Amino acid sequence: MAELRLLTLYPEQMNIYADRGNVIFLERRCRWRGIGFSSAAAGIGEGFDPDEHDLIYIGGGQDRDQRMVAADLVATKRVAFAAALAGGAAALAVCGGYQLLGTSYELGGERIEGLGIAPLHTVREPGPRLTGNVSIEVDLGSGPRILAGFENHGGRTYIDAGGVPLGRVLHGHGNNGRDGREGIVLGNLLGTYLHGPLLPKNAWLADELIARAIARREGRRPELRPLDDRIEDAAHAGAIRAAERTRA
Amino acid sequence: MTATGSSRRPRAGSGGSGRGLFAAKVAAARAVGALSRRSGRGGGTTLPGRLLLRAAPDALGRLAARLQGPRTVISATNGKTTTAGMLAAVLDAAGRRPVHNRAGSNMAWGVATALIEGGGDEGLFEVDEAWLPRIVDDLSPTLLVLGNLFRDQLDRYGELERLADEWAATIAAREGRTGFVLNADDPLIADLGRDRDLRRRDGVTFFGIEDPDQAVAELQHAFDAKHCRRCGAPYRYERAFVGHLGHYLCPGCGADRPAPDVCATAVELRGIEGSAFTVRTPAGELAIDLPIPGLYNVYNALAAIAAAERLEVPFELIRAGLGSVRAAFGRVETIAVGGRALSIMLIKNPAGANEVLRTLELEAERAGAGIDLWIALNDGIADGRDVSWVWDADFELLADRVRRVHCAGTRAAEIALRLKYAGWPTDRIEIADGIAASLDRALAAAGDRLFALPTYTALIELRTLLARRGLAAEFWR
Numbered sequence: 001m002a003e004l005r006l007l008t009l010y011p012e013q014m015n016i017y018a019d020r021g022n023v024i025f026l027e028r029r030c031r032w033r034g035i036g037f038s039s040a041a042a043g044i045g046e047g048f049d050p051d052e053h054d055l056i057y058i059g060g061g062q063d064r065d066q067r068m069v070a071a072d073l074v075a076t077k078r079v080a081f082a083a084a085l086a087g088g089a090a091a092l093a094v095c096g097g098y099q100l101l102g103t104s105y106e107l108g109g110e111r112i113e114g115l116g117i118a119p120l121h122t123v124r125e126p127g128p129r130l131t132g133n134v135s136i137e138v139d140l141g142s143g144p145r146i147l148a149g150f151e152n153h154g155g156r157t158y159i160d161a162g163g164v165p166l167g168r169v170l171h172g173h174g175n176n177g178r179d180g181r182e183g184i185v186l187g188n189l190l191g192t193y194l195h196g197p198l199l200p201k202n203a204w205l206a207d208e209l210i211a212r213a214i215a216r217r218e219g220r221r222p223e224l225r226p227l228d229d230r231i232e233d234a235a236h237a238g239a240i241r242a243a244e245r246t247r248a
Numbered sequence: 249m250t251a252t253g254s255s256r257r258p259r260a261g262s263g264g265s266g267r268g269l270f271a272a273k274v275a276a277a278r279a280v281g282a283l284s285r286r287s288g289r290g291g292g293t294t295l296p297g298r299l300l301l302r303a304a305p306d307a308l309g310r311l312a313a314r315l316q317g318p319r320t321v322i323s324a325t326n327g328k329t330t331t332a333g334m335l336a337a338v339l340d341a342a343g344r345r346p347v348h349n350r351a352g353s354n355m356a357w358g359v360a361t362a363l364i365e366g367g368g369d370e371g372l373f374e375v376d377e378a379w380l381p382r383i384v385d386d387l388s389p390t391l392l393v394l395g396n397l398f399r400d401q402l403d404r405y406g407e408l409e410r411l412a413d414e415w416a417a418t419i420a421a422r423e424g425r426t427g428f429v430l431n432a433d434d435p436l437i438a439d440l441g442r443d444r445d446l447r448r449r450d451g452v453t454f455f456g457i458e459d460p461d462q463a464v465a466e467l468q469h470a471f472d473a474k475h476c477r478r479c480g481a482p483y484r485y486e487r488a489f490v491g492h493l494g495h496y497l498c499p500g501c502g503a504d505r506p507a508p509d510v511c512a513t514a515v516e517l518r519g520i521e522g523s524a525f526t527v528r529t530p531a532g533e534l535a536i537d538l539p540i541p542g543l544y545n546v547y548n549a550l551a552a553i554a555a556a557e558r559l560e561v562p563f564e565l566i567r568a569g570l571g572s573v574r575a576a577f578g579r580v581e582t583i584a585v586g587g588r589a590l591s592i593m594l595i596k597n598p599a600g601a602n603e604v605l606r607t608l609e610l611e612a613e614r615a616g617a618g619i620d621l622w623i624a625l626n627d628g629i630a631d632g633r634d635v636s637w638v639w640d641a642d643f644e645l646l647a648d649r650v651r652r653v654h655c656a657g658t659r660a661a662e663i664a665l666r667l668k669y670a671g672w673p674t675d676r677i678e679i680a681d682g683i684a685a686s687l688d689r690a691l692a693a694a695g696d697r698l699f700a701l702p703t704y705t706a707l708i709e710l711r712t713l714l715a716r717r718g719l720a721a722e723f724w725r
Contacts, residue, residue, distance in 0.1 A: 012474055012482075016399070016407070018598075021639025024669050062407045068480070132633065150634045196636035200665055231668050234661035234679060242627060242659070 002214050002222060003036030007053035009077065010061070010069050011041045014097055017152070019059030021197025022092075025206055026055075033225045035214070044072050050084035054213035060095030060195050063107060070100055070112050078115055085117065088216040090188040090209050094198065098183065098191035099155055106155065118184050118191060119163035120175075122155040127177075129154045134172025134194060135243035136182040140208060146170070147202050148239035149194030157193070159184060166192050171243040188212050201239040203232040270310060273303045278364050293351035297360030308356060309386040311363035315347065317370030318559055321387055323380045324395030326600045327548040328354065330540070331395060332374040334552035335559075338569030339372070342561045346372040355379050359387070381414040384422065392422070393429040393555050395547065397436045398491055398599040399472050399637070408472060412436045416477075423449050429554045431547065432456035432508040433493040435473045435483060439503055446503060453558060455550040456508035459515045459525070462543055463487035463494065472599075478503050490544050491599035510554040512536075512546050519610040520580065520591060527553055531563050537571055540580055544603040583719055589697040590714075594707055595623075596631065598640035601701075605645045608699060618651030620694035622687060624706035625655070625663040631703040635659045638666045647671035652693050655679045656686035657706050683709045 006026060011019075023039060030037040042048045061069060073081075085091060099105045102114045105122035114121075135148040147167060156176035159165055165175070166183025174182035175193065183192035190209075192198065199206040207224050215221040281296035300307045312319060322332045329352045336348050347370070349362035354376040362373070373387060377397070384392070394415070399408055419428065419440045431437045432454035441452040464487075473492040475482055481500025488494035497504045515525040522539040525546055538549050549570055556566050574581075582591045595601040612619045627633050647670055655664040655677065664679045680686035683706060691698055702710050 017634070018636045018639035021636070021666075021669075024639070028669050062409050064409055064480075065475075133627075150636060152634065196634075197639040200639065200669065201662070228674075231661060231665050231674065231677070231679070235659075235665040238659055238661045242633075 001034065001036050002218060003038065004030050004210055004213050005052060005054045006037070006039045006213075007048060007056045008039065008041045009056065009058040009073075009097070010043055010065075011059075012043055013065035013069050014059040014061040016060050016062055017095065017150075017196030019057075019094065019196055022057060022059075022094075022199040022206075025197070025199045025203075026210065029203070029206055029227065030210060032227055035210070042077065044068065045076060047076050048080050050080045050087060050089070053084060054089050054216045055209055056081065056084060056089060056091040058091075058093045058097030058100070060097060066096045066100070067107055067112065069096075070105075070114060073100055073115055074113055078117070081115060082117055085187065085189055088188065090212040090216070091190065092209060093189070093191040095151075095153065095193055095195035098193060099153075099157060101184070101189070101191050102157065103160075118186050118189060119160040120157055120184055120191075121160065122157045124154065125156050125176075130156075130173035130177050130193075132172055132246045133239070133243040134174065134182070134246075135170045135240050136167030136172075136174065136194070137170055138167035138205075140185070145204055146236075146240055147192070147194060147198070147205060148236065148243050149192075149196075149198040149201055151193040151195060153193050153195075166190055171246055200232070201235055203229055203236065270304055270307070273300055274307070274311070274364055277303075281361065281364065293349075293353040294355075294357045294361055296364045297353075297357030297362075300364060301357055301360055306386075308360050308363070308383060309388075311360065312371065312387045315369055315371045317346075317368075318390045319371040319373070319387060320346075320391045320393065320555060320559065321371075321373050321375050321380070321384065321389040322393040322395070322551070322555075323375045323377050324551075325377055325398040325597065327395050327544060327551075328374045328377075330545060331393065331548040331551045332372060334549055334570060334573050335393075335555050336372055337573045338552060338556045338561055338566050339370075339559070341565045341569035341572070344368075344370065344561075346370040348372040349374055356383050359383065377411060377415075381418045384418055389422075389426050391427045391429065391555060391558055392419070393551050394437050394440065395431055395551050396434045396491075396493060396599075397472070398597055399640075408436075409477075412477065416440055419449070423451070427451040427453075427558055429453045429455065429551060429558060431493065431551065432506045433489065433495070433547075435492070435496055435498075435503075435505070436477065438506055439477055441506065442503070446501075448506070453510060453554045454506045454508045455510040455547075455554045456505070456512075457489050457493075457515065457543070457546065457550070458508070458511040458513050458528075460487055462489055462515050462517075464489065476500055476503055490547065490603055493547065510550055510557070512550055515543065515546055517541070517543065517607075517610060519614050520582075520607060525549075529553065529557055529563075531557065534563065534567055536567060539571065539573060542580075542603045542607045544600070583714060585691060585698075585714070585719060588691055588694055590691070590700055591697060592700045592702070592707070592710065594704065595641075595701045596704055598637050598642075601638075601641040602645075604701060605642060609645050609649065611699075612646070612649035617695075618649055619646075620651050620690065620698045621646075621653040622690040622698055622700045623653060623655050623663050623667075624657040624683060624686075624700070624702040624710070625659045626657040626703050626706045626709075627659050628705040631705050635662050638663055641666075643667055643670035643672070650676060651695070652676050652678070652690075654686050654690035654693070656681065656683050657703065660686075684713055687713070 101118040102120035165181035277296040277300035479500035
């Protein structure tokens with residue numbers, strides 16, 4: 001039986017916007033299809049075996065927690081994270097977790113070192129927090145799809161040379177409110193400011209991550225059995241409409 | 249101790265208007281309020297304050313300074329309206345009628361409106377948690393009651409820790425001029441009652457729950473204070489009662505839960521009917537019958553009791569006052585609609601929703617059958633535009649206890665989705681957009697009682713709808 005082995009990084013600290021909704025969503029969709037699901041966590045000071053996890057998730061946290069997590073990521077998880085990605089694991093980094101993928105980010109005037117596994121950096125600029133419903137157009141190889149959710153970030157993220165954004169902003173702010181780019185994609189690593197429970201609002205992305213994670217161990221991309229997604233589709237449409245109602 | 253002379257409150261002469269002109273502005277704002285209420289269009293709870301603060305930015309301080317008696321300010325993420333209502337009922341039993349922003353309009357203009365209407369020489373103000381640091385010096389409270397801090401509407405307020413830091417600065421600055429009533433069981437609040445060296449600040453009363461039987465079996469997912477504010481060490485929880493409210497120790501720096509001065513023992517929850525408990529205070533013990541349900545309302549009652557003692561309300565009147573309390577607007581009220589009971593309970597954030605879900609779990613147990621529900625999730629500014637929070641609330645509690653649920657509101661499908669993934673059978677979930685049509689369908693399908701769980705703006709819509717049908721008083725009355 002196929003199995004999805006999920007690793008959540010810092011579930012104690014990086015969970016501020018109901019990130020557990022993503023885990024619940026992945027678990028149910030696997031179980032309904034008869035796909036095994038196991039979930040592990042790595043917190044402060046804990047390393048992990050890069051071969052034992054097919055999907056890595058890191059969510060958003062409060063400033064103080066994020067500072068602590070940044071130092072710990074670099075000290076105890078950078079090597080394993082990079083090795084897991086090199087070995088074909090998929091990863092989703094959201095909000096604060098997304099910022100930490102980059103080379104650096106700023107917090108209270110201080111420049112903090114990030115994981116440095118994605119070509120991006122995050123700075124502070126004058127102006128309000130970038131908050132609101134957001135929708136972006138994403139193409140992960142199977143044609144354009146819409147990703148819709150909510151963003152709430154003080155930092156402005158810029159993609160460095162060679163980097164590819166996850167999507168193009170349709171409504172909302174995106175990485176920095178200026179260049180129309182949102183998130184980053186680097187092979188099986190996805191980063192985005194669409195925070196908290198974004199997978200429930202975008203079932204197609206959840207299934208894409210499940211397929212990529214399983215492909216890592218099976219050696220080929222599985223055919224996922226379709227589910228009755230009427231409520232999922234309605235929630236997706238509702239999130240898109242909410243983004244369309246926002247200005248900009 | 250801080251010198252009390254260096255008040256930062258704005259005064260006449262510092263950009264404000266002279267006494268005669270100010271009185272004219274107050275009179276004009278009051279007239280607008282009366283007019284707006286008479287026209288029935290609502291808005292009477294904030295409009296006069298808005299107008300006056302625009303004409304005289306220092307009005308709040310000037311009006312509050314006129315109050316000769318005590319000025320009590322209440323803030324919390326959850327329960328501030330209810331706590332203020334409880335304290336008002338207790339003061340009422342003692343024949344005291346404070347100036348009180350009882351409509352729950354708790355930002356600067358709501359408080360200003362209550363002051364413009366006047367009518368008493370003491371003040372009782374419920375203040376929004378983010379507004380508290382901004383207007384506390386204007387109101388210059390003699391007593392500050394702080395109930396809890398939970399994650400709520402993060403799109404409006406930024407992060408919880410920032411708010412806690414602002415509150416800490418507020419308390420430190422007011423020590424010596426203000427008395428404090430603080431929740432010992434919320435580490436974010438209790439810690440405000442101690443200075444840097446863990447010395448108890450002057451004038452603090454702590455309250456808390458001392459009944460281990462009320463602890464939840466496991467810590468909830470929406471858990472907001474895992475780490476000590478002082479040293480960052482994870483708290484060790486002996487037990488938790490509501491969200492992160494409970495008995496905790498800090499193994500790092502010793503910032504443990506302080507022993508409460510006012511505490512509830514022998515709590516008995518009676519479903520939606522209410523609860524009974526014994527309260528222990530420095531003045532003795534008292535048996536309380538609380539006609540509104542849930543352990544969270546026991547916390548609200550403790551805050552009101554501790555405040556009433558500080559306000560020198562005679563002991564026996566506290567009991568009488570609490571017995572007469574009605575739930576605040578939309579926080580558990582039951583209205584007869586077409587031969588069925590419609591019980592309305594506001595949900596607005598994970599901690600509050602979890603307590604509503606616990607009360608409903610008790611109701612389902614008592615009924616011995618599945619319950620009928622109507623849930624309306626809106627994403628207006630007053631609801632919090634970010635509906636992510638529904639994934640942090642423990643809807644799993646009711647997975648096999650629901651006969652039928654109707655989902656409504658601007659984000660009806662999102663709440664339906666949450667219920668599906670909480671294990672609720674999909675053939676019992678119905679989605680409709682419109683509040684009115686959906687409520688009617690839910691009522692038609694329900695047994696004797698329908699539980700309605702609206703977010704804030706959905707509650708306003710619901711109340712307006714019921715008022716139009718002649719079933720409920722409109723909220724600003």
